[in-house]
Amino acid sequence: MEKLFSAVKPTGKLTLGNYIGSISNWVKIQKDYDSIFCVADLHSLTVKIDPKELTENSYAVMANYLACGLDENESVLYYQSQVSSHPELGWLLNCVTSMGEASRMTAYKEKAEKNKNVSVGLFDYPVLMAADILLYDVKYVPIGEDQRQHLELARNLAIRFNNAYGNTFVVPEGLYPKVGAKIYNLQNPTKKMSKSDDDDTGNIMLDDNLDLVRQKIKRAVTDSGSEIVAREDKPGVTNLLSIYCALTNKTIKEAEKFFEGKNYGFLKEEVVSVVIETLKPIQEKYNYYMNNKDFIREIAIRGKEKIEKQAHEKVKEVKQKMGLIF
Ligand code: TYM
Numbered sequence: 001m002e003k004l005f006s007a008v009k010p011t012g013k014l015t016l017g018n019y020i021g022s023i024s025n026w027v028k029i030q031k032d033y034d035s036i037f038c039v040a041d042l043h044s045l046t047v048k049i050d051p052k053e054l055t056e057n058s059y060a061v062m063a064n065y066l067a068c069g070l071d072e073n074e075s076v077l078y079y080q081s082q083v084s085s086h087p088e089l090g091w092l093l094n095c096v097t098s099m100g101e102a103s104r105m106t107a108y109k110e111k112a113e114k115n116k117n118v119s120v121g122l123f124d125y126p127v128l129m130a131a132d133i134l135l136y137d138v139k140y141v142p143i144g145e146d147q148r149q150h151l152e153l154a155r156n157l158a159i160r161f162n163n164a165y166g167n168t169f170v171v172p173e174g175l176y177p178k179v180g181a182k183i184y185n186l187q188n189p190t191k192k193m194s195k196s197d198d199d200d201t202g203n204i205m206l207d208d209n210l211d212l213v214r215q216k217i218k219r220a221v222t223d224s225g226s227e228i229v230a231r232e233d234k235p236g237v238t239n240l241l242s243i244y245c246a247l248t249n250k251t252i253k254e255a256e257k258f259f260e261g262k263n264y265g266f267l268k269e270e271v272v273s274v275v276i277e278t279l280k281p282i283q284e285k286y287n288y289y290m291n292n293k294d295f296i297r298e299i300a301i302r303g304k305e306k307i308e309k310q311a312h313e314k315v316k317e318v319k320q321k322m323g324l325i326f
Pocket of ligand 1: 005006007008009010017018019020021022023040043128129132133141142143144145146147150180181182183184192193194
């Protein structure tokens with residue numbers, strides 16, 4: 001079976017964007033691959049975060065993984081910080097990464113512009129992400145569009161390392177959803193829906209109260225005109241159509257046909273109803289897991305035990321190839 005790896009960082013509450021762009025696809029394909037999913041908690045340290053909040057968010061991400069349908073009998077589930085091979089390989093890869101290519105990462109540049117005190121960790125973040133992926137010889141990485149550049153770096157580092165030291169890493173490929181690879185903010189549909197915004201009126205959080213979800217969708221910004229079509233000059237409507245299609249498994253064409261002659265109010269009602277239908281059962285399970293944190297810990301411990309040896313062996317191979325004697 002081919003292997004795949006992906007992760008979410010627990011910097012805030014998960015959004016509908018994380019679900020559509022990523023987790024919902026993992027759930028669909030976990031059985032077809034040797035699947036590995038971690039909570040990328042070391043990545044959350046790259047920005048200022050209160051320790052208590054990080055702990056709570058870390059439980060919340062795993063609770064959401066389980067609530068959305070990831071199953072420890074189908075996938076390995078654990079926390080990045082449990083397996084020290086992640087940062088260890090990160091260091092080794094740092095030494096084959098150029099300052100130039102790390103400086104070109106747009107996610108870093110955007111965050112660095114907003115924050116005065118940028119950590120070295122934030123700059124180095126894509127290299128740690130490359131290490132996460134390259135540790136396990138995975139063929140596929142299911143992610144949303146915003147991670148494409150980071151995956152490209154992982155691919156480049158794998159190729160460069162293989163050329164310099166002999167074949168060591170599998171060069172991974174991204175798996176992107178056909179619809180919903182980038183879900184946008186409902187109040188500003190040219191900006192990504194994000195878990196780390198100060199203002200959440202345009203972001204649907206997976207644990208939002210369902211009345212609030214309804215309100216947020218009803219207040220979503222739409223575009224001039226009245227046609228319900230996915231088009232560049234209609235970012236608001238296109239975003240609502242993407243959400244609708246991703247959650248109903250319809251194509252954009254089918255949805256456009258369904259909404260032909262209808263008004264924006266009708267579109268929003270339909271989106272409200274599919275989003276609520278999706279979130280309701282997830283929230284019930286999420287609450288159950290958040291009340292059973294010991295269970296989350298047990299799953300993570302079992303996950304770590306299953307995966308640790310592979311990661312360790314890979315780091316050993318890399319160290320040997322680079323000439324380290326122990
Ligand atoms: P993160 O935590 O920002 O996002 C997790 C996943 O959700 C996707 N995503 C979206 N998809 C569609 N629309 C959106 N608005 C949206 N927002 C987020 C992301 O593309 C991602 O797939 N660096 C990663 C975490 C990570 C990782 C890894 C991923 C660490 N190591 C190794 C893959 C492989 C991140 O910050 O994702």
